[in-house]
Amino acid sequence: MKKKTLHPTLSQVAREAGVGTTTVSRVINGGHRVNPETLARVRKVIERLGYMPNQAARTLKGHRTKTIGLVIPSIADPFFSNCAEAAQAIARANDSLLMLTVTSNDPRAEMENLDVLIRHRTDGLLIVPANSQSQMLRELLERVAVPVVAIDRPVADSSIASVVCDNFKGAITGTQHLIDHGYKRIVCLTGESTLYTIRERMRGYRKAVEQARLSCIIDTSVKDYKSAEYAIKSLLDGPEPPDAIFATKNSTTIHAFEVLQRLNIPVPQSIALLGFDDFELASTVRPPISVIQQPVEEIGRRAAEILFDQLLDERGTGSPATRHPLQVKLQTRLIQRASCGCTPPTP
Amino acid sequence: MKKKTLHPTLSQVAREAGVGTTTVSRVINGGHRVNPETLARVRKVIERLGYMPNQAARTLKGHRTKTIGLVIPSIADPFFSNCAEAAQAIARANDSLLMLTVTSNDPRAEMENLDVLIRHRTDGLLIVPANSQSQMLRELLERVAVPVVAIDRPVADSSIASVVCDNFKGAITGTQHLIDHGYKRIVCLTGESTLYTIRERMRGYRKAVEQARLSCIIDTSVKDYKSAEYAIKSLLDGPEPPDAIFATKNSTTIHAFEVLQRLNIPVPQSIALLGFDDFELASTVRPPISVIQQPVEEIGRRAAEILFDQLLDERGTGSPATRHPLQVKLQTRLIQRASCGCTPPTP
C-alpha cells in the first residue's frame, strides 16, 4: 500500500525550519524582508516536505479565490468550446482557475450552477445567459457581490457588461449578399426562436428582405436532419419554391446542406445556401459553404479581459470603474465560398 | 451606484435570528434536530439576507472542496471537449464543480496546472497526460494525497487508474479492413510520433500490415494542409504509389481528404481513405469517410465515475479500494462508410 502523506501545513514547515509562521508566510509570498539565509533554509524545508499552500485558508483570510466561473450552454458545441478555450487562456494568464459549468440552455440548471459558483466565491463570473430576459437571473446577478460579464447574449435591462456579436447587422449582410446575387425567394431556416442571438439574426433577415421588397419566408421547425428534410421538401414542393436559404445557425446550416445533398439538389444552381457561424469543414464540403463568420475566439477573450479589468479596478483605487466599454458589440464577417453562387478566389 | 452588499456570514444570520451559530449550521445542513419553529424562523432570515455558505470555510474545517480538476490538452478539440462535457455531467451529479485547465500537450504547462489544482485541494484529478512516460508527472501524482484517473493515455509504470481506448486493436481492425478490400500498398499518415495514442495506432497498423506481408509505409510529416499536400504528392509520384491511406487522427484524416479533393483524386477509386476517430461531418462529405470510432463520451464518463468511486471509498469504511477495475480499456468500432470502398447501407 502506498502510504500517501497528507498535505503538510505552514506551521509544520515553520516548526521544521525553526522559524515562526510569519516568516514562512513571507517566504512563500515572495520572500521579501527575509534574511537570505533564513530564506534559503525555509525554501529547502518547503521543498523537502513538498509543501503547497492551502488555497481555502488563504481565501478565508479575505483573499480572492483565484477562480472565475464560466457558465455555458454546452462544451461540445465548437462555438462555446472555443470561447471557453480563450477564456481559460486569459484566466491562466491572470493566475486564476476556470470553474466550468454547463446549462444546456436550461434556466433552472443555470440558476443552480450560479448558486454553486457563488458558494465557492469565484472572483468573477462569465455567463452565456440561457434567457436574456430572465428576471430571476438579472436580479441574482445584480444582487451578488461579484463582477459579471455576459457572453454572446446580453442581460436585458441591466448594466451588466457584455460581449456579443452584431447578429443583426451580420444577418443583414448575409441576406443582402443573397439578394445581390439576384435571389428573389429567400427562406430563413431556423430551429429556435427564443434565443437572443437567433432572434437578432431573424430580425436582420427580415429587415434586409423587406427593404428589398421580397417576401419574408421563415421556417422555425428545423431541429435535426429529419425536420430539415421535411421542411425543405415542403418548401420546394410548394407553389413558390425558394431559390436561396439563409440558415440562422451552424447545425441548421449543416442539416440543410445534408438534405440538399441527399436529395441531389444542386447547390447553388437550384438553391443557394448561406449560413450564420462558420465551422471547420465548411470550406471542405462540396460546394464550400458561404457563411457569416463570428470572431469566436475574440468573444471569449474580450469577455475574460473585461472581467479581469473589473477585478483590478475593484481592488485598486476608487477610480471610476467605467473606464471600459461595458457593452462590446463585435462585428461579423461574410466569407464568400461557393454555396451562395460566388466563385471565390482559389486560396 | 448600485451598492452591492457583501456576503453575509453564518454568525450574522445567527444574530439576526436570535439563535446560536450551531443552530444555523444545522439548518443549512438539512435542518435535522431543530425545532420546526426555529427552523422556519432561521430559514426566513437566510432567505431575507440572501445568505450562502462560504465553501472556503467549509473546506478549511476539514471537508472536501467539492471540486475536481480536469487537465486536458485542448478544449477546442472535439474529442476532448466531449470528454470534458461528460466529465462535467458526472461532477455535477456528484455535487462538484469542474476546474478546467489546458496544457496544449506541454509538460511544463501540465505541471504548472497540476500545481495550481493541488493548491486548490481539488478532491480528485482527471488528467490527459501530455507524456505517458514522464517521470516527473508520475512522481507528482503518486506523491500527492489525491485520487487521480488518467484519461485517453495511461501513466506508465504506475498504479494510477486509467480509462483509455484500445488504440492498438482499433488500428489493426482499420488496417485489416483496408487489407480485406484488397489494397496492397497502405500508407500510414501521421503528424506525431510521441503521443501514446498515436504510437499505439501506428503499432497496430504495423502489426496488421506485417501480418499480411505487405510493406510498411509510414509518413509522420502531416501537420497541416501544406505538409499533407507535399507528403501525398511525393507518395503518389513515387515508384510505388500507395492505394490506401490509414490516417492516425482526426486532423490528419481531414487534411488528407482535403488534399485528395483539391487534387481531384477520386476516393476510393484511385486511393482509399480510412481515419482513426470519428468527426461530425465525416458522413456528410463526399465520399463519406470510413473511420474507427472511439467511445468519446464514455471515456470521460467512466473516468469521472471511477474518480468519484475512489472518493467514496476513501471516505467510507476501510474496505478494499480495489473494487473497481483500475485500468479500463474501451473498444473502438469500425464505421464503414464509402471512402474505403465499402458501399454502406443507406441509413
Add this chain to the structure above:
DNA sequence: TTCTGGCTTGGAAACGATACCACACGAGCG
C-alpha cells in the same frame, strides 16, 4: 552613552463554518 531607525522576526487575532461537549427541560419509570 543614548537615541533613532532600518531589518528581521515571532505572537496572536482574525477569517467563516463545523462539531464536540455540555446544559436545560420535561416525560416516563421504578
Add this chain to the structure above:
DNA sequence: CGCTCGTGTGGTATCGTTTCCAAGCCAGAA
C-alpha cells in the same frame, strides 16, 4: 421523589493562512 433519557440548543476550539503589532538587534547619529 429522584433518576434516566431524548430533544433542542449554545459555547467554543479548530481548520491553515495572513497580518497587525511589537520586539530584538545592530549601525550610525547626536
